[in-house]
Amino acid sequence: MASTTGPVQAFFGHRKSEGSLVVSDPPKFDLESYISNYTGRTQVERLLHIGLHSPPLCVEALKLAIKALRQTSDVPRYKLTVENIRKIAPDDPDAAMDDEWVEKTSRRVASNTEKIEADLKSYKHNLIKESIRMGHEDLGNHFYASGDLVNAFKSYSRMRDFCTAPKHILDMSLQIIRVCIEQGNYMSVQSHISKIRNLSRTSEEEEALKPKLCVAMGLTQLASGAFRDAAKSFLECPPTLGASYNDVISSNDVAIYGGLCALASMERGQLKKEVLDNNDFRNFLELEPQMRKAISYFHTAKYSNCLQILEEYKNDYHLDIHLQKHVNRLYEMIRSKGIVQYFIPFSCVTLSSMAEAFATSEKTLEKELVGMIGKGILDARIDTKNRFVAQLLTAKEADLRTAVHRDTLAMAQNYERTTRMRLMRMNIIRAGLEVRGPKGGPNLPPGVTGQGSQGWVGHTGRTQGFMERFHMG
Amino acid sequence: MEKLVDIFLNFPSSPTLSDSELYKQATSLLNTLNKTPATQLASNVNGTDLLTVLNPAVNSLVYLYVLVARMDLGGRNALDATWNNVVLFLETFDPRQVRHAHDIFRRLFEAFYAHAVDTQKPLLAIRPVKKALVRYNPTRFSFMHTSFIRLCLLTKCYRDGAAVLDIDLVEFPYVKSKPGEPENPVGGRKEVTYQDVLCYFLYGGMIYMGLKEWRRAADFLTYIVACPGNACSAMQVEAYKKYILVGLLLDGKPLPMPKVTSAAAVRAYKALTKPYEAFALAFKSGNTDLFRQEAALLSDVFRQDGNTGLAVQCMDVFRRMQIIALRDTYVTLSVEEISKKDLEVVGRGGDVGGKEETEGVVLGMIERDEIRASLSHSGPDLKTSETTVHFHNNPLSELRNLRALESQISRTISLTKQVKAMDRKLGLSKEYIQYINRLAKTAGGSSLLSMGAGDPDAMDFDYGGGTGWADDEPEETIMQDFDDEI
Numbered sequence: 001m002a003s004t005t006g007p008v009q010a011f012f013g014h015r016k017s018e019g020s021l022v023v024s025d026p027p028k029f030d031l032e033s034y035i036s037n038y039t040g041r042t043q044v045e046r047l048l049h050i051g052l053h054s055p056p057l058c059v060e061a062l063k064l065a066i067k068a069l070r071q072t073s074d075v076p077r078y079k080l081t082v083e084n085i086r087k088i089a090p091d092d093p094d095a096a097m098d099d100e101w102v103e104k105t106s107r108r109v110a111s112n113t114e115k116i117e118a119d120l121k122s123y124k125h126n127l128i129k130e131s132i133r134m135g136h137e138d139l140g141n142h143f144y145a146s147g148d149l150v151n152a153f154k155s156y157s158r159m160r161d162f163c164t165a166p167k168h169i170l171d172m173s174l175q176i177i178r179v180c181i182e183q184g185n186y187m188s189v190q191s192h193i194s195k196i197r198n199l200s201r202t203s204e205e206e207e208a209l210k211p212k213l214c215v216a217m218g219l220t221q222l223a224s225g226a227f228r229d230a231a232k233s234f235l236e237c238p239p240t241l242g243a244s245y246n247d248v249i250s251s252n253d254v255a256i257y258g259g260l261c262a263l264a265s266m267e268r269g270q271l272k273k274e275v276l277d278n279n280d281f282r283n284f285l286e287l288e289p290q291m292r293k294a295i296s297y298f299h300t301a302k303y304s305n306c307l308q309i310l311e312e313y314k315n316d317y318h319l320d321i322h323l324q325k326h327v328n329r330l331y332e333m334i335r336s337k338g339i340v341q342y343f344i345p346f347s348c349v350t351l352s353s354m355a356e357a358f359a360t361s362e363k364t365l366e367k368e369l370v371g372m373i374g375k376g377i378l379d380a381r382i383d384t385k386n387r388f389v390a391q392l393l394t395a396k397e398a399d400l401r402t403a404v405h406r407d408t409l410a411m412a413q414n415y416e417r418t419t420r421m422r423l424m425r426m427n428i429i430r431a432g433l434e435v436r437g438p439k440g441g442p443n444l445p446p447g448v449t450g451q452g453s454q455g456w457v458g459h460t461g462r463t464q465g466f467m468e469r470f471h472m473g
Numbered sequence: 474m475e476k477l478v479d480i481f482l483n484f485p486s487s488p489t490l491s492d493s494e495l496y497k498q499a500t501s502l503l504n505t506l507n508k509t510p511a512t513q514l515a516s517n518v519n520g521t522d523l524l525t526v527l528n529p530a531v532n533s534l535v536y537l538y539v540l541v542a543r544m545d546l547g548g549r550n551a552l553d554a555t556w557n558n559v560v561l562f563l564e565t566f567d568p569r570q571v572r573h574a575h576d577i578f579r580r581l582f583e584a585f586y587a588h589a590v591d592t593q594k595p596l597l598a599i600r601p602v603k604k605a606l607v608r609y610n611p612t613r614f615s616f617m618h619t620s621f622i623r624l625c626l627l628t629k630c631y632r633d634g635a636a637v638l639d640i641d642l643v644e645f646p647y648v649k650s651k652p653g654e655p656e657n658p659v660g661g662r663k664e665v666t667y668q669d670v671l672c673y674f675l676y677g678g679m680i681y682m683g684l685k686e687w688r689r690a691a692d693f694l695t696y697i698v699a700c701p702g703n704a705c706s707a708m709q710v711e712a713y714k715k716y717i718l719v720g721l722l723l724d725g726k727p728l729p730m731p732k733v734t735s736a737a738a739v740r741a742y743k744a745l746t747k748p749y750e751a752f753a754l755a756f757k758s759g760n761t762d763l764f765r766q767e768a769a770l771l772s773d774v775f776r777q778d779g780n781t782g783l784a785v786q787c788m789d790v791f792r793r794m795q796i797i798a799l800r801d802t803y804v805t806l807s808v809e810e811i812s813k814k815d816l817e818v819v820g821r822g823g824d825v826g827g828k829e830e831t832e833g834v835v836l837g838m839i840e841r842d843e844i845r846a847s848l849s850h851s852g853p854d855l856k857t858s859e860t861t862v863h864f865h866n867n868p869l870s871e872l873r874n875l876r877a878l879e880s881q882i883s884r885t886i887s888l889t890k891q892v893k894a895m896d897r898k899l900g901l902s903k904e905y906i907q908y909i910n911r912l913a914k915t916a917g918g919s920s921l922l923s924m925g926a927g928d929p930d931a932m933d934f935d936y937g938g939g940t941g942w943a944d945d946e947p948e949e950t951i952m953q954d955f956d957d958e959i
Contacts, residue, residue, distance in 0.1 A: 370802055
């Protein structure tokens with residue numbers, strides 16, 4: 001490890017300067033057991049992601065990735081990984097490109113592509129729909145395995161015209177969803193989910209499909225930042241998911257994604273009802289006990305404990321491919337929601353006790369509160385002299401009365417103004433005094449630009465020149 | 474000549490003539506007057522000045538002719554000589570008579586106005602012109618309106634201007650020419666043009682700006698910004714620039730463009746007022762640095778457009794608006810912290826933006842009732858004392874609100890009367906009847922009758938009758954016919 005410190009630092013320093021996130025502290029999970037939760041391409045993806053964001057784990061992750069990649073036929077990805085590891089640990093045995101393997105695999109991929117395409121052509125010639133469909137599917141699978149996601153997506157999409165049974169459409173859509181999630185193309189994920197939902201199917205199929213659909217939908221909503229909907233989707237996911245979708249997401253992920261989204265978007269009562277008391281979701285939460293703890297802390301209003309747990313696991317979440325972009329926003333939302341919920345029973349709170357409850361200094365808390373009040377999340381005002389936060393009492397009767405008066409006045413004034421304007425307008429039109437452009441000429445006013453410098457001295461000193469300016473025509 | 478003087482003095486035969494009798498007499502008198510050569514009118518009778526014989530309040534029509542005759546013969550010098558008579562005439566004339574010689578009156582008025590401006594004594598003209606305007610008919614737009622407001626601007630007599638501007642215009646002289654007719658028929662001319670109207674609104678807005686009555690200023694600018702038409706005038710663009718700035722001064726954000734703004738105008742505004750939009754955006758963002766940058770960037774534009782004064786006031790208001798916004802966040806805040814927020818944009822140098830200056834600003838705001846707050850010092854010693862602003866959230870006194878409501882009600886009632894009168898006028902107009910006829914034809918029969926008899930309340934715009942005038946729709950549908958012709 002010691003020998004690799006220099007290049008590692010250089011590599012991550014460079015990445016940081018490029019604006020990408022670097023999680024310098026080691027996460028809580030054990031890499032091997034974490035990654036063994038996944039199969040297929042997502043395993044490699046996740047390893048690469050960790051390798052590019054976590055200095056302590058990068059070498060190990062990349063080595064594992066290379067090991068996994070050598071089992072596949074994804075040459076471009078292998079090259080990329082090796083390039084990265086070469087920058088980080090040039091002395092590592094894995095850092096050397098295995099040219100022989102590369103060549104062999106590329107050749108195999110190319111010949112396979114040709115073969116499958118030739119097959120497909122002959123199927124097309126024979127006009128047997130089912131064969132054509134399968135031909136496209138084979139081609140798609142092949143492209144997917146060799147890392148050509150764009151072509152895989154195209155091939156899978158071409159299956160569409162040759163689907164004869166609902167089952168076929170279902171298969172096709174699932175394939176496309178898998179590819180699109182990896183590509184980050186959530187628009188088509190969504191459209192294919194709704195396509196599947198529109199299909200008629202038996203309750204058995206329904207049962208088998210539901211977990212995958214819920215998870216895919218949840219990921220889509222998470223990616224678009226709709227945390228409330230994402231939470232709902234994940235919470236609806238039946239525990240039968242198990243390891244069946246491990247080439248996309250593990251059950252642990254469902255617990256974490258669902259838990260965080262719920263924390264960020266739900267009230268305390270809802271958390272209890274929809275998360276903690278949710279039998280299906282409990283199965284997931286048991287996989288991630290810290291998430292369960294955090295939620296129950298939040299529910300019992302022990303915000304600092306909850307935030308502390310979340311803080312401890314922040315690194316883990318930063319190293320997750322789907323969660324990384326949203327972690328900071330989720331945390332911010334959870335925090336400000338905690339502050340709002342904390343504040344509900346009080347009419348005023350001292351800044352110091354509040355800072356204690358949220359384990360921060362008064363200064364940062366004050367800044368945070370000012371931001372929240374400015375955004376209208378928190379209905380309160382700060383007393384900087386006596387150092388406390390006062391709830392804004394909006395439900396006082398006297399206030400309501402004046403509010404009604406004020407609103408009435410505003411409405412009447414608005415009415416008056418609008419009416420006057422309308423009257424003026426009608427009068428002008430009746431009198432034929434509308435603004436008329438010169439016949440045939442352009443309708444823009446003459447000489448609006450570049451004519452304004454004649455003797456304008458401020459607001460008070462206008463001179464004849466200005467006056468005359470308007471008497472043209 | 475004596476005979477003529479007798480005729481002159483005998484008109485009107487009594488001060489309480491009915492309109493029709495006055496008309497008869499005036500027509501015959503005008504016949505005589507128009508036949509009488511100007512030299513004769515301008516000369517003296519039996520060694521006495523005709524003007525001293527005549528009383529401008531009683532013999533207004535003759536007096537007017539005599540004045541104009543002298544002016545025609547003598548030019549500027551004559552006007553100088555008769556200045557006092559003209560002033561006397563303008564202040565006391567009888568509008569019922571003068572209306573019969575509108576064109577002559579206009580000639581006199583315009584010569585007087587031009588003379589006052591050219592000889593650098595516009596201030597002297599303010600009072601007579603104002604009186605003449607009010608005597609003539611202040612609710613009907615006339616050639617005097619624009620001239621008078623221009624005079625007020627020239628002389629900075631904003632109060633006099635506002636006194637006239639406060640009177641609502643309910644009528645415009647009818648100038649619609651038939652299609653195909655030349656715009657200005659040879660020999661005569663329209664009493665007013667749309668340029669006069671636009672000018673009036675723009676100058677009116679500027680007078681209210683001078684008085685810092687932003688609400689009224691914004692109203693006037695709205696009239697011009699949303700003036701109907703198929704083209705956009707340069708004045709409208711100037712007005713829109715000011716409209717943006719006045720909106721900022723009024724409530725901290727640019728006013729929305731009126732919904733009825735004509736398409737041509739919207740296009741022109743969009744193309745020509747970009748810097749102002751950017752300025753308003755920066756103002757609204759509440760970001761001091763951004764606003765300061767924008768202000769510095771645009772100072773040339775403002776200078777060119779002559780809006781520097783307004784812009785500087787906007788910068789001044791920016792700080793006050795930000796302080797008002799603090800009210801929503803804080804109960805108490807030390808003055809030092811406010812000054813640390815660095816809200817000063819104008820940049821006059823010196824202690825501006827410092828602790829004491831900020832305290833002064835806050836104090837001024839409290840005095841002007843812009844915020845409800847109090848200041849307290851922590852100690853008697855001025856140097857070490859910390860001043861704290863305590864924002865109150867108890868609302869304004871109810872009495873004030875109620876009083877405002879009451880005056881609002883009376884204004885609304887008078888407005889409703891205007892609306893009814895307008896409605897009646899429109900109902901009788903040729904266009905509306907054509908429209909109803911067309912409807913009747915398409916509906917196949919008796920809708921004209923049913924409109925008239927079936928629902929007497931349908932056209933009754935009582936306040937509270939549920940017809941939402943503040944909304945777009947009701948009058949819009951009635952006006953459809955008109956809008957089509959614009």
